[in-house]
Amino acid sequence: xxxxxxxxxxxxxxxxxxxxxxxxxxxxxxxxxxxxxxxxxxxxxxxxxxxxxxxxxxxxxxxxxxxxxxxxxxxxxxxxxxxxxxxxxxxxxxxxxxxxxxxxxxxxxxxxxxxxxxxxxxxxxxxxxxxxx
Amino acid sequence: xxxxxxxxxxxxxxxxxxxxxxxxxxxxxxxxxxxxxxxxxxxxxxxxxxxxxxxxxxxxxxxxxxxxxxxxxxxxxxxxxxxxxxxxxxxxxxxxxxxxxxxxxxxxxxxxxxxxxxxxxxxxxxxxxxxxx
DNA sequence: ATTGACCTTCCAGCTTCTGGAATCTTTATA
DNA sequence: TATAAAGATTCCAGAAGCTGGAAGGTCAAT
Numbered sequence: 001x002x003x004x005x006x007x008x009x010x011x012x013x014x015x016x017x018x019x020x021x022x023x024x025x026x027x028x029x030x031x032x033x034x035x036x037x038x039x040x041x042x043x044x045x046x047x048x049x050x051x052x053x054x055x056x057x058x059x060x061x062x063x064x065x066x067x068x069x070x071x072x073x074x075x076x077x078x079x080x081x082x083x084x085x086x087x088x089x090x091x092x093x094x095x096x097x098x099x100x101x102x103x104x105x106x107x108x109x110x111x112x113x114x115x116x117x118x119x120x121x122x123x124x125x126x127x128x129x130x131x132x133x
Numbered sequence: 134x135x136x137x138x139x140x141x142x143x144x145x146x147x148x149x150x151x152x153x154x155x156x157x158x159x160x161x162x163x164x165x166x167x168x169x170x171x172x173x174x175x176x177x178x179x180x181x182x183x184x185x186x187x188x189x190x191x192x193x194x195x196x197x198x199x200x201x202x203x204x205x206x207x208x209x210x211x212x213x214x215x216x217x218x219x220x221x222x223x224x225x226x227x228x229x230x231x232x233x234x235x236x237x238x239x240x241x242x243x244x245x246x247x248x249x250x251x252x253x254x255x256x257x258x259x260x261x262x263x264x265x266x
Numbered sequence: 267a268t269t270g271a272c273c274t275t276c277c278a279g280c281t282t283c284t285g286g287a288a289t290c291t292t293t294a295t296a
Numbered sequence: 297t298a299t300a301a302a303g304a305t306t307c308c309a310g311a312a313g314c315t316g317g318a319a320g321g322t323c324a325a326t
Contacts, residue, residue: 004303014304019283034291036304045260052259057234060282070256080255081247084238091235095228101190102224105217114214122213123203126185127178137272147273152314167322169273193313 003029006039010047017047025050025064058087136162139172143180150180158183158197190224 007014018037020026026046029037049070053063065083069075111121140147151170153159159179162170182203186196198216202208244254 002304013284015284016282018305023282032291034304036291048262049260052261054282055234056238056259057231066256066259069253070260073251075251075253076249077245077251077253077255078247078249080253081242081245084242084245084255088235088238088242091231091238095231095235098190098224098228098231101188102221102228105189105221105224109214109217109221112210112214112217114211116209116211118206118208118210120202120208120210120213122210122217123199126189126199127182127203128185129181135273146315148315149313151274156313165322167273169322187313 001039001044003037003039006044006047009044011051012047020047020050020060023060025060025067056087057091062087134172134177136170136172139177139180142177144184145180153180153183153193156193158193158200189220191220195220 001009003014003017006012007017010017012020017026021028021037026043029039029043032038046067049067050063053066054060058066062083066080069080069083108122108125134142136147136150139145140150143150145153150159154161154170159176162172162176165171179200182200183196186199187193191199195216199213202213202216241255241258
């Protein structure tokens with residue numbers, strides 16, 4: 001099938017498939033006589049794997065490692081799990097960071113009356129000393 | 134003071150101060166005869182404002198708007214509050230997205246025994262149909 | 267005079283695509 | 297058969313927000 005079909009079946013856009021090829025995440029596709037890329041079911045499966053992994057927030061680099069592990073019949077599941085756990089830790093870190101931000105923001109907005117008067121605790125605190133969120 | 138001092142006092146690195154100037158977030162600094170940028174307490178205050186805003190996750194573009202509001206004595210606090218509330222909504226959206234990711238990831242890793250055997254539900258599910266996190 | 271800490275500019279790279287231009291191929295229709 | 301639309305190709309640029317590094321000028325102290 002052509003790249004458009006592969007895109008539809010995998011959830012990865014044609015543009016992005018070409019991009020993944022260009023950075024070496026996926027191997028170069030074979031070509032038709034006229035130069036169109038050709039894809040098979042196996043390729044679509046790989047693209048779907050990538051799509052799912054990206055949806056779970058794995059970096060493209062991590063996805064590369066996951067693909068290697070996936071293709072390697074002799075991998076230890078511990079290696080996969082370690083990668084996933086480390087990613088979970090990273091996600092947790094981000095959540096915590098965002099949660100702190102939101103708490104501070106909520107605190108600030110609650111103290112701002114939000115009418116047509118100019119005085120605003122939000123701006124005052126942003127200009128002050130003590131914001132570390 | 135020179136840019137290094139301004140950086141130390143504001144928490145914004147010299148490199149980043151120059152960057153902010155280059156994109157117009159802050160006005161061009163005045164210069165000494167030899168070309169060094171000069172900063173005063175007011176400038177440091179502005180940089181600190183920016184630093185705090187960035188720490189709270191506001192985009193540089195939003196920070197530009199906040200700076201305008203801050204400098205405009207006639208602004209309505211409602212405008213500031215609206216910006217902040219909209220940002221909170223965005224932060225909440227991101228938190229929710231990350232939480233979904235983490236839940237799926239946690240689910241996956243729990244089902245992976247994580248030893249030296251090769252079979253791994255994480256990879257199997259990534260290759261499957263049903264991941265939407 | 268020299269050292270070292272600053273400062274300057276400019277260019278490149280990070281991450282992950284996405285949009286767009288110019289051009290070719292394939293397919294369908296009039 | 298002519299032609300038009302859909303889909304493919306390559307390449308360049310831009311998005312956000314810095315950060316690193318090179319090559320070089322300046323300032324203060326020794």
